[in-house]
Amino acid sequence: MCLLPMTRYSLLFTRLRQPFLPLFLGFLLFFISSLFAASEVQVSAELSRHRAAAGEMVQMDLKVTGAQEADVPHKIAVDGLQINLAGQSKQVQIVNFAVSSSSLYSYIIIPLRSGTFTIPSIQVRADGKYFRTSPQQLTIEGSSTTSNNSIQTPLSPGAAATLPPVRTTPNTKPSSNNQIAFSELIVPKKRLYVGEVVPAEIRFYVDAHYNASPRHGIDFSNEGLLVERLSDPLSSTEERNGILYNVATFHTFISAVKPGPINVGPAKLDLAIDLPASTPADVPDIVAQLMGHAGMMQQHSLTLKSNTISLEAISLPSEGRPDHFSGAIGEFHIDAMALPKKYTLGDPVTLAITIDGDGNVKAISMPELTDTNGWKIYPPTDRVDAPDPGSLHGVKTFEISMIAQEPKTSTPGSLFSYFNPTSGKYVTLSTKPQPLKVIPSAVAAATPSSAMNAVAPVSSPPVIPPAPQTLMVKDYSPRSWQPLLQRKEYLLATGALFLALLVWSAYLGFQRYQKRESLVLQQHLKKMWSELQDHQLAPDLFYKTAVLYAEELLKKDPSRFSELEEIFKRRDEMNYGARETVLRPQERQKIVQILNVFQHGHHS
Template sequence: MAKIGRSLLGVLVFVWSVVAFADVKVTAELDRQKVNQGETFNYIITVESTDSVSVGEPRLPSLTGVSLLDASKSSSSSTSFINGKFEYLQTLRYVYVLQAEQVGKHQIGTTEVVVDSKSYLTAAVNVEVVAGGAPAPPIAGGGGAPQSFDPFADDIFDQLLQRGNPPGGFKTQPVNPNEAFFIQVDVDKSKVYEGEQVTASWYLYTRGNVLTIDTLKYPSLNGFWKEDIEVATRLDFTNEMYDGVVYRKALLASYALFPIKSGQGMIDPYKARCQVITPSNFGLRRANYYTKSSKPVKVEILPLPKEGQPADFTGAVGQFEVTAKLDSEVAKVDQPVTLLVRFDGKGNAKLIDLPTIDFPSHFEVYDTQKESHFEKDGSSHKEFKVLLIPRQQGDYEIPSFSVSFFDPDRESYYTKTIPSLPIKVAPGDGTKAISDAPLAETGAGEKLPAIVEPPLSLAWSSGPLLTKTQRATLWSAVFSFILLFLGWQSRMELGWGRKRQDLEQLLRLRLKVVHQHLDKGDWRQVGVSVMNTMYMVLGEVSGEKGASEEIEKMFLKAPPSVRREVAEPLQKLMQSFEVLAFAPESVVGPLKDPKKLKDLVQAVDKVLFKAVRLGVGTEEMDSSAKSEKNV
């Protein structure tokens, strides 16, 4: 019995050690608080944990008065046995090399670090930049990370050559052929109208061999509606000669950008860390890690002219054609007929709205569906399917309608007109293919078949009685199993509950920022912040972290209760906030009205917290989601 007691005690100790949580500490510091203008200094983020944890890349705040030159990362772990206990410590150190640019006192705000899905914020730190003294050259990979030292540092005078650039565009060129690698940005236009396409592409140039590449930061492109042209999943190199030097060049990413507001836009840098083999001074070849960023590019954005703007202009900029047709010129009473309206051309067709059409009084607009797509060559299309229900026989016509666009090449508006479409409505057979109530009221939709569970069958079959020794052994095993199961269950429940509390806390912080923008009347930032928060919540409840998944895919991977109760209202809200975040101001319309905006924010508050409660609760496991998919 003493042996059994000691075994059970060991089981309980093991279970408690599994349930225990790691202590995490995140700090930020500077290696110097006072630097000369032009000098470099280190901003250091340290993450310490008493357990092995997953740490995301720190999210730095906006920097003023200083600029980021380089970054490096190092990690270490140690185990010690003190006072009869094992103690483990994991340390990660992120070192950011900053250069002092503007004289004065500057603050580096809080940095967010996500550790095991929990957000930690560092304290702000201050630095004073003083005039005087020759600026020290930038030191890449400082802070004790020799693997990031770059002997081929950028020329600090940044002599950008502009030869061979397209008119009005911007393209960085190689400056120092001894650089391990550099990232070139190529922008086809630097002066555009609001809503006009700007194509921005980033390329990696090197004279060495790139073994690995880690994209540390994609351009955030705030102030632009972004469409992917190509995002490389592997480096396909071609040779390019410049000033007699042969470089190896590979595309990293290419985007079609559409500015959403007039003023000065900024295409921010693309940042990557590469392991590159370069020749040494003795002719030997070695592999080192280097971190580089592209140059930021300013874009002047002109407002669309108010003079001569047609009443049927909805904000579309580009060269478009429009077509319309009925799927049948003969219909029957109470039987559906579809009007197809399609826009094709150069520009962002996703911003086009269906113009107002004065349908015959005996036609009911039952439903309108839309589908859009952007092609890699810069063309796009948007198609509207308008489902009409004729309620009375006779000869009718869908009246002519028009829609206007702005052509940035000609700097003028133009109008496309669709001629009227005749349709003959014959008597019906007395049945209605579709009821009078619209889809939203009938709740029409595909129903899943009911799940029929097999009957539970219990049977007892007598057998030979166990001996005392066998019974003792059996009960000891059962008791040990119960303890292990309870320990496992408590850890799972505590872990899930903690994750839900952490996510709710992070959601409150995000929504607090949204309400701050709301109080300031900054509707654009309200839209951007809400969209980011929606993706964050859906990423957590679906297990995809929201980085690159489409909304529909994240809903499919979310628990069934989230899909049933949250998907529809959240998608409707997302459409409104997507317009607020990315559409030109002329398209936003009444959505930016303070009262309307406040109502939308209150609605999204409720829906997101409901998504967290349903998606990170203990009622539904992943297995239930899988079961539903198999139904």
């Protein structure tokens, strides 16, 4: 298979060898000489752009042309910029037989702050000589203020870079100041009452260009404060100073436990963030080239630390505090409902009291019940429904089971007081007693343990029923756990009944069929009999009908054939004999008489 092309090449070579061989060798020599011809070494640097927004990466290409080898720096030190060699590529060009090769060294520039920077000339050693590039200017747009919350450069791999808190005033959003990552703590109030629940929001911003993941949970421990469990984070994106940030927002509620000044925060979060890194010295150029920029990312640890907010906690005023005030702070409404509206004495009634509003809903305790005489009240159950985790709004429902000890036409009322932090005053709310109707119970009246006065009119003096006696029952009546319709015995009985219904239907149907057959026969005989009575009937038809009639009669009793034999003989004589087909009236009457005697056993 391979011999054929080889033979072709040999032939070609043989032809070339004779007149064209010197010419061919000349070209080859020229090509090789131009390939290795020493060309002039040129070094230049070029930025991918000269203006960039804060936080955006810029690429700088350092091009070395005409040199086989070049030695370039891996890092370039410029204050406010982080410049690292990210990769290398090589190009070979042939123009008019002139071969030139160039190496491209790519640097990634990460601006650490805004401003105008001059990247100094870079010294490159190529083919044993030193060359310098021209300086480059790079303008980073954004606020010129240097933030103390920025990521400090350089970040040594594996070292935790602690970010100083955001320079911000309390209760206001801090500026991002063109940082890669920062955090904010927001509390809407500076002055709060002890026990008052105030929402707090913690936001963590990470530049959307970088991958970051939390290492641990959030550290938000505060002295003198009660902090609720942080909500699940809400993810969003937000643009600050032209930089797109991924934002994780956590909601919580804080409340002061003692009066006085309180510092809230900082909230801390450890992050692992991927940042571009310089090419390690021991990585071959070709490997770095193949890996590209992605391979040159390095993970750094950093701690995001939010601002601290100073609050002032003040005590609740003692003036005007209701006796039954139990610590509810906020703004609330109260409602009550009783179920069932009609009850049998002895049965429990549930009074549901709903407190709806904004404030420390979870801390609300059971309202005070009024007019509880005649009611046996059991400990309440409560539940809190908070539709929005980031909102102070909530509903707390207390369900109180109570059993009337006497016929009661209304439930107890309730009193609830809270402190309104906006007005700085206590507010007392109440619910009216819920109307009820007592229904008499026949079953309860029949049993000794039931309330005997259940049917008594409401106006009559209440009689406290005797304490129910719980007696063991000794007479056992075993029952099945299966409902009647699903039990085997019932299904068997139903199947048997269904089968019986089918058999009975078949029997009645068969009877009906038989009855119909005999009815048809009777009608047929009746018709023939009337024909035999007809004197105008032709003799041959008369005998034919008489024989058919006799045959039907003989089907019932064939043993009496002799009584009707004469009819058959006369028919045969008429059919086969030489007699004239004349039928006298006497003969016609005799035949009819024979048939009649056979049927009824007497002469007509």
